[in-house]
Structures are given as C-alpha cells and as structure tokens.
Amino acid sequence: MLRSYRPALLGKDLVAGVVLTTLLVPQGMAYAELAGLPPITGLYTTILGLVGYALFGPSRVLVLGPDSALGPMIAATVLPLVMAGGDPDAAVAYASMLALMVGAITVLAGVFRLGFVADLLSRPTQIGYVNGLALTILVSQLPKLFGFSVDGSGLIDEAVAFVRAVQDGETVAAALAVGVACLVLILVLQRLWPRFPSVLASVVLAIAAVAVFDLEARGVSLVGELPAGFPPFTIPGVPVADLALLFAGALGIALVSLTDTISTASVFAEKTGDEVDGNREMVGVGAASLAAGLFQGFPVSTSGSRTAVAYQSGARTQLTGLVGAAAIVGLLVVAPGLLRNLPQPALAAVVIAASLSLANIAGVRRLRRQRRSDFVLAVVAFLSVALLGVLYGIAVAVLLSILNVFRRVWWPHQAMLGRTEGMRGFHDTEYRPTAEHLPGLAIYRFDAPLLFANARTFRDQVRRIVDTEPRPTWLIVAAEPITDVDTTAADMLEDLDADLAAGGTRLVFAELKDAVRQKIERYELTHNIRDNRFYPTVRTAVEAYEAETGASWTAGASPYRLD
Template sequence: MGEPAVRAHTVSSYVPGLHMLRTYRRSWLAKDLVAGVVLTTLLVPQGMAYAELAGLPAITGLYTTILCLLAYALFGPSRVLVLGPDSALGPMIAATVLPLVASDGDPDTAVAYASLLAIMVGVITVLAGLFKLGFVADLLSHPTQIGYMNGLALTILVSQLPKLFGFSVDADGLIDEATAFVRAVRDGETVGAALAIGLFCLVLILVMQRLWPIFPSVLAAVVLAIAAVAVFDLEDRGVKLVGEMPAGFPPFTIPHVPVEDLTLLLAGALGIALVALTDTISNASVFADKTGAEVDGNREMIAVGAASLSAGLFQGFPVSTSGSRTAVAFQSGSKTQVTGLVGAVAIIVMLLVAPGLLKDLPQPALAAVVIAASTSLADVRGLRRLYRQRRSEFLLALAPFLGVALLGVLPGIAVAVGLSILNVFRRVWWPHQALLGRAEGMRGYHDTEFHPTIEHLPGLAIYRFDAPLLFANARTFRDQVRRLVATDPRPAWVVVASEPITDVDTTAADMLEDLDTELAEGGTKLVFAELKDAVRQKIETYELADTMKRDRFFPTVRTAVEAYQAQAGVEWIPGPSPYELE
C-alpha cells in the first residue's frame, strides 16, 4: 500500500463520512432521499419541542439538529443512527442551565450556558473515544438489549397516544402518562377528526410496510395527511398542526459565561456525557444487529462528541441518539448517513426559503409515524424465544424492560448495563463445575451430570472448573474441592481438568498454595491437567509451581490418570464414582 493510500485510509478511519461518500452507490440515493425527507417531518417538530423541554428557545432545537446531523455524517461510524435533541437529555440540560440563568430568565443567557455545556460534553466525549473507552458497548448483553428496546417501544407508544387522539396530557413517566391518557379519553377530550387522520396514517404505514415494504409508506402518509387538512378543513375541526416554522440560520457563536459557573456546568456535562454515550452505544448495538454491522464504541464516542461540539458552536445544546428517529430512518429505507445530510439540508431550506412548508402537517400524523416506528423497535418474538430457551435470560431481559417502562429510559439503560455486568460477574463467581468420568461408547472423560459413568478408578476424582480462577471465585473453587475430599473414602488424587481456566490471579494463587498444603496434610494430592501455557507461566511467576512441584502438572487428563494408575496400582472397576458435586 503506497503512501497516498495509507494517508487516505488514515483519514477515512477518523472521518468515516469521507469513505462513505467515496464508496457511495447510486442505487442508494433514492432511498436515502426519501428517508431524509420523511425524517425531516420528525426532526423539525421534535427539535423544537425538545429545545423548549430544555428551557431554551425553540429555534435552538433546529440549529442543534442541523449541526449534529452534519457532524455525525462526517464522523459517525454507523450508517443508520440519527442524532439530535433528545427528550431524555432535555430535563438534564434544564436542571444544569436554568439555576445558573439570571432571575429574569433571559433566553440569550440560557442559550450561552447550554452552548458551552454542549462544548464541554463534546470535549469530554471525544476524549473518551480517543482514550478507547468504547468498551461500554460490550456491557449490554443481547437479552438486556431486547428488554431495553421493548421497554423503549412501549414508552414511545404510550407517549404518542394523546397526540394521536388529538389532545395533550401533563404527565411524566409511563404509568402517569397512561393514567392521564385514559382519564382524558374518559372525560371526552378525544378529537374525532384527529383520531381519524392519525389512525388512517398509522394503518396505511403498517399495512404498506407489511404488503409492500419498498413503498415509502411514511412519506405517503405525511403527504396525504397534509392534503386532508386542506380538503376537510381539519384545523377548524380541532386538529392541531405543526404550524409556521421560524426563519433564520444558526450563527457561529463562541459562548461566554462567568468563570465561577464553569464548575457547575462541568458537573452537569459529565452526567450528560455519560447518559448520551450509554444511550448512543446501546442504540448502536441494537441497530447494528439489524443491519449486520459491527459497533465501534470508540468511534461512536468521537462522533457523538463532534456532534455536540458542533452544535455548541452554533447556539445549540448537547445531543444524543434518538431511537425513534433512527427507527423512522431505518423503516424508510435509509442506507447511509446521506439520509442525515438530506435532513439537515431540508431544514436549512425550510428556514431560509419555505418556513411554511410543513405548517399544515397534522400532529396526529406525526404521532402515527412515531408509533409505527416504535413497532420496529419491539422484539416480542425475541422475548418469547428467551422464555422458551432459557428462563434466566428471559428474566434478564424482563428487568431492563420494566426499568425502561416504569423508571424511565435512562434508568432502564442503567438497569440493562448493571444487570449485564452482574450477569458476567455471576457466571465468573458461580461457574459451571463438573466431575468427569468414563461414559459408555465415548472416548475420553465427560461430565457425569450429562453422561453417567460406567466405571471409575478408586481414589481418583477428576474435577473441572469452567472459568478463570480469580479473587471472585477462589472461595467457590476451594470449598468445592474441600467437599470432594470430605467424601468417604477420601480421594488420593484430585485432578483438576484445567483447560477452561484461562487465568489465575494472585488471590487464587495464594488460595491454591494454602489448599495444596491442607490437602497434603490429609493425604490428598492436588494435580492439574491441560493447564494453558500462559496460565502456567503466571503460576511460575507467582512461584506456585516451585511450591507444588512440577510433578503436579500434566499435559492432558489422560496422562494424569495414567500417572495415578501407575502410582496407586489400581484398575478401572465397574460402577459410578463415589464422588459428587453439591
């Protein structure tokens, strides 16, 4: 590879968008254009709403959307993720910024604080990526992803029902929103025309997606909904519309705030960065499964940081991945980040040329688009499969589902990550353990739990420990061996089938040394077979091999068994081994 090629490869690794544009296929353009236009119908109203949720002027939501889409298109490794203002980050931004704003509540001051907050979040996130902290992507197991996305789908569905029925509710959280929705329907607040146009759009999208997946059903629903407003005078019938768009373009601005407020902003930035990264990587993991791609957590961090940093320089605020908007783009056939570029350009055009283009779009139609997108996030079939195949994995998926549904999206993510970590720790702490023996018609030595033994060697117990031997499970190993030697008759040798033991730390090494001394005093020899070379080298570094002598280590279980036979002078006799695991 020549120097120019190496340079181009290096640039592409840091700016994946350039590689995407160089390798772009003409056949993708139509789908990306359609997906970008459809996505714009969500980006505009959601960007404005989430800005107000953060306590900022609505126009800043559009500025933020434009800049983060452009930045992620350049730096983002995922072809389908959509970044932007996020409902989960809105309250965190407000909680950080509003207490620092002067008592008169000047919006320009609030924008300055929010912009500097976005710059801080961007710098923190980029540094996290450069220092390769993308291992966060590995903290979500597939069952927790299934549970999280099902909970997110339910949350999105319930949050959009009031808009679909033509009214709004003042509630927060799944249960409160559902309760308020039922109460409003009971009190007769439903707007018939709104429900009719919303259901029409929802049915159209879902049916066409099933019968004719390549048809741009979401775009068709949006166009028909706008036409219905004009034909049936739906606004006069109580149907809420998106309304006139604010005009203008985001100016480049370096925010200035009092130095004494920087510490509080930094504290908020750390929390927002952590939440944004966790949300982004969890969504990236889920959509990577759908597209067959690999998640690069470090590059995702850099890209999300670049998006927040860019938004902060143009009067924007911190951003994260949107599961619903990504689902809309995905369902609309998006192939690359050109979809995001189309969305950014479309918003710019509307702000400068045609701010009234979508003013007649009914809010119930938007709700239908989001609800349809939420169905693509749900994986009920995956939950059923887990329930059939492994109940413990099903329960692992159920916990983040309930966490998202009952506690909120961000606590749900925390539950998912926490449970994934605990599940890994549980498997290391209490790994599968087995006694090995000879089984009828099979060569070698096999788990007696699944293959009943037909013969055994008196005084020999072959024990397998299926995990690295670490501080967390050293006591488990020791106690199990103690129970083995407490059997009557006491085994003369305990052969540890060590091939699954991929590591031994210093705590475990100290335990083995003490255990070996204890067993020797009782007349039992502790022996290791098939210990990996790397692990054997560590044991030698700990000087454990000198203590236990080299005759305790055998290349295979068979050679260890033959050595025991030669020393004990015993032969195989019929019947199962007297040794059992508890």
C-alpha cells in the same frame, strides 16, 4: 471517500438521498418534540448529524440523526432543569450542551480505545430496556394523538393523567381521527410495501386534510411556521450548577447511542463486506453530536430504520447523507412554510409507529423459552425503565448486565469428568454417564478464571469432593478453562493444598495455560505445588496416577459427585 469515489455510484447515492430526506424531515421534527424541544431543532440536528458522521464516521451507509430511543432520555435530563414555564430557548441550550457532553464522551472513548463500553448492556437487558422505552414513548404520545396535553412525571403518572383527561372529555375528535388515520396508514404501508415512504405519505395526506377540512378551526394543533434559514454557530450557555446533572444524563445517552450505533453498524457491515471498528464508530457518532450541539441541536444516534431505507434505495457511500442534509437546508432556506400545516397528531403517529417498531416482544418470548435467568433480566430491565424512568432504567440495565457477569464468574459451571465408552477423552459425567472409573481418582473442572469472587466456591467444592468416602488419593483439576489466577485465589490454593495433603489427597493440575502457570510461579506457589503436580493434558495426568498407584479401571460410576 471523495478521492476514490466512483461516478457510477453517483446516481444511486443521489436517489437514495432524496428518498431518505422524505423520512428525515418528519421523523426529525417528531423526535425533537419527543425530546421536549421545538420541531425545528430536529431538522438542525439531522443536518449536522449527517454532516458530522460523513466527515468522521467509518461506515459507508450508516445514517445518524435524532432517535426515538434517545428522545425520552434527553427529555428526562433537560426538562427538570428548565425553569417553570418551560422556556424553549433554555431547553434548546440545555439540549445543545448535553450534545456537546455526549460528543466529547464518545470521541474520547474512541480515542482511548474504549469501544468495549458498548458491551455493558447485555442482550437480555437491551431487550427489556427497549421494550420499556417503547412503552414509555407510546404513553407519552397518546395525549398528543388525542389532541390534548397532560402534566405527569413518569409512565404511571402520565398514564393516569391521560385516562382522566379522556374521561373528562378533553379528546379532540378531529385530532384523534387524523392521528389514528396516519398511524394506521404508516403501519399498513410498512407491512405491505416496506420500501414505500409511508411516513411521507401520511404527512402529506395530513397536511392536505388540514386544508380541505379546516382542521385548525376544529381544534387540531399545527406545527406552525418554521424559522427560515440556518442557525448560527452557537456555544450554549447553562448554569454551572446544572453541569453535573447534565453529565450524568450524558453518560447514559452516550452508552445507548454507542450500543445502537455499533450493533447497527455490525448488521450493515455484513451487507457491504466491511469490518466494524468500534473505536472509529465512537469518534464518528461523537463528532455528529458535537456538530449538532454547536448549531442548536441535541444528541444523535444511528437509526436502523433510516439506514435500511437508504441502503434499500441504493445508498453506497456517505454522499447519500450529504444529499439529505443539503435537501433539508434547501427546505429551510427556500420553503420554511411548507410544513406549517402539519398536524401535531400526525407527528405523534410517526413517533408511536417508531415505538412499536422499537419493541421486541418476540425477543422476550425467545428468552423465556431458551434461558429463564435471561428472561428475568429482561423483565427487570423493562420494569426499571417503566417504573423508574429512562435514565434510572439505563443505570439499572447496566448494573444488571455487570451483576450478571459477576454472578456467572461467582458461580460458574463445574463438572466432574469421566471416561465414556466409545468416546476419546474425558467428559462431563452429568451429560455423559460413565460405566467405569479409577478408584481413588477424582477429576474436577472449574469453568471460569479463579479470582477473589469465586475462590471460596472453588475451595468449598473441592473440600466436599475429598470428604466423599473413600477419600480420593488424587484430585486432578482440569484447568484448561481457568484463564487467570489472582493473588486471593493463589493464597486459597496454597492453604487448600496443605489441607488436602494433610488428609492424604494430592492436588494436581492438568492443561493449565502457560500464562497462568507463570503467574502461579510468580506467586511462589510452586515452592509447595511442585512441577510434578502439573501435566499437559488430563490423559497424561491420569496415566501418571495409574503408574504411581497401580490402580486399574473398575466397572461402575465414580463415587465422586458435585453437590
């Protein structure tokens, strides 16, 4: 990129990098606390995430770093492993090891071209998952917004503990005022003036309010002095017994990170005219997490909001991210005390604003309107995250996506075909009623690969068709949608053909793909189902039936229907 860099882009990338920094600093600190880690680790992670992706990532504009979607997952993985008392150093070590695992998983997935794993979350389950995540984040930040802390495991426990604390009068009025003011400012500015750095404005005003109104004396918690300088290269050490639990969490985090990265990359590739390479994206995001894990950071993902800010500010290359990383390093080296008076409720407001932008209520409404089964999937995924937690929620979401694919293969769409007046070809009689038919001929279409999972479905439906009176002489299978036949289905076809032949019905195939035909020959089915059973099109099969039987088209709909 540097060798082919055009000087005309330098000014835009520098300005975009400076603007991006104003968003990176407060969000990095806020998302670190969301993950249950010290705020400074969010800045370390931001720096290394930007540098790692700039060196290995393919996109010219994507911005990687701490992410609101990963925060609860990191906390759910790390915090149960930290000893009682919540030692921050131990939490950082666990989070860094988690980053190394996530990075290794994603890099290896990219090297072995496993980019398809990002498709394991279908769109309906993604919508349900992120909505559950948004609610989880919102509830987790409410105590900090109100100026106190609670102990609770899971959404319901935290919500109950929050309500009880409010009823017990633990609310710090000054903290609530600062948090609500910051939240309102961020939401209003984002709506009225999207390009304005609303997060930076709220942070600056909150720091000013601490100085003017002496909010620390009024019980408002502050971030405090950040460690000066940059952390040394560190290989985290954790007990071997905990590695298995960390790895389980790393798998879920890697999946969410890759899904977010590839989907965001696709959006911005359209804007920049680039092509998305899922495998290279895996290597890029994996390198970013590996880099963060070696410098006291935690796993990273792509941020759609920060990428949008960078792009709108003029970013056209990864130099923008490097400028942002350099600016944060300068902050840590030159002015580490600049954010000492940043109120914790302001960080909570930043996270809550991110959770509200994460939610997709409109998507749920659209699913309910367009496809009820997908709406049910989204609701189940939402409840899984909300009730079981983010880690179990992502496992349920993936399982639901896989089961949904299996369900559609198991019970695919099926159709009886007929000829419609004024239209060429043969069409689904459910949607285009027919006015004539050929006596003794049934044309059946099965819209899926023929596999072990649906072989019984195919067989039973064919048997129900041929049991119709009068029994069909020919049953033509419109096989163009059948993209595969496995050995279980092949055995079924052999038995089914024998049964139909015994009853006087010939099983015929039309439009069967050459690759599938070769498999049938390899299974030795053609010893029984001979060449005269295969036709290149449905029309040629119908013409062969007419020629052999002398049947002619008769007024009235076909008697053969699907059950």
